[in-house]
Amino acid sequence: MCKHCFDNEFPSFPSEDDWLKFDLELTKKLGSDKMKQIEFRPDGIRDKDDGEYIYQCNFCHEKWKLKDPDYSFRGYFMKTK
Template identity: 55%
Template sequence: MCEDCFTREYPSFKSESIWLEFDLELGIKLGNGKMKYLSNTDDGEYFYQCEHCNQKWRLKDPDLSFRGYFIKVQ
C-alpha cells in the first residue's frame, strides 16, 4: 500500500457517503494513471493494481444491504 493507491482497506463501506467518497477517489486515481483496472469476475468483483507499488486490490460494490469491500489481494 502506498499514497499513490490507498493507505487502508475497506472491509465494508459503512455508509453511502463513505462509498461515494471512495468511488470518487478511485476514479481520480484511475484517471491520473496511479491505478489501473485489471479485470472483473462474473460475480461482480473488480480487480485493480497500483502503478507505483504494484499492490493488487479487489473491489465489490455495495448493493442494498450488502456493504461491499475494497481489500488487498495477497
C-alpha cells in the same frame, strides 16, 4: 500499499456517503494513471452481472479487489492475497 494507491483496506462501506467518497477517490486515481483496472471476476450467479473488479497500483503494483455495495450488502475494497 503506497501514497499513490490506498493506505488502508475498506472491509465495508458503512454508509452511502462513505462509498461515494471512496468512489470519487478511486476515480481520481484511475484518471491520473496512479491505478488501473486489470480484471473483472464474475461471481457466477446466473442472471446477475456481479463480481469483483480488480485494480492494480501503477507504482507499488499492489492488487486490490472491489465489490460494489448493493442494498444491504455494504461491499468492500481489499488487497488481494
